Amino acid sequence: xxxxxxxxxxxxxxxxxxxxxxxxxxxxxxxxxxxxxxxxxxxxxxxxxxxxxxxxxxxxxxxxxxxxxxxxxxxxxxxxxxxxxxxxxxxxxxxxxxxxxxxxxx
Numbered sequence: 001x002x003x004x005x006x007x008x009x010x011x012x013x014x015x016x017x018x019x020x021x022x023x024x025x026x027x028x029x030x031x032x033x034x035x036x037x038x039x040x041x042x043x044x045x046x047x048x049x050x051x052x053x054x055x056x057x058x059x060x061x062x063x064x065x066x067x068x069x070x071x072x073x074x075x076x077x078x079x080x081x082x083x084x085x086x087x088x089x090x091x092x093x094x095x096x097x098x099x100x101x102x103x104x105x106x
Contacts, residue, residue, distance in 0.1 A: 001055045002104065005096035006087055009049050013083035017049075020079060027072045035063035049084065051096055 009017055020068035021042065032040060036057030043050045057063050067073055083093070 001060070002101060003051075003053050003099065005051045006099055006100040007049050007051075007090075007096045008047050008083060008087055009044065010085060011047060015042070016034055016046075017055050017080065017083040025072065025076060028076045029068050031067055035067045037063075048054075048087075050099075065105045 020031045036055055038056050039051035041051070043052070055063075084095070086095060087097050
């Protein structure tokens with residue numbers, strides 16, 4: 001399953017966000033992979049961050065709950081969340097707003 005999502009990046013925090021992602025903590029990377037996320041990328045344009053990944057597991061909700069409960073990942077998110085803010089169309093419980101896939105070519 002492919003997932004795309006979007007969020008704003010604070011202009012004054014863009015360089016910090018890029019610096020953080022130039023050296024993602026190994027335990028955070030291991031958690032991402034352990035939760036069956038593959039082919040993960042984050043792109044930047046203007047004040048938007050676009051995230052794309054492929055989920056190769058069997059229970060996305062369970063894997064995301066495992067990730068959200070991980071103390072090291074939560075510590076990472078505290079740093080990165082300071083650099084971001086929700087898009088206006090995001091649901092109340094969404095930080096990164098999911099996007100609708102309208103085209104795909106293998």
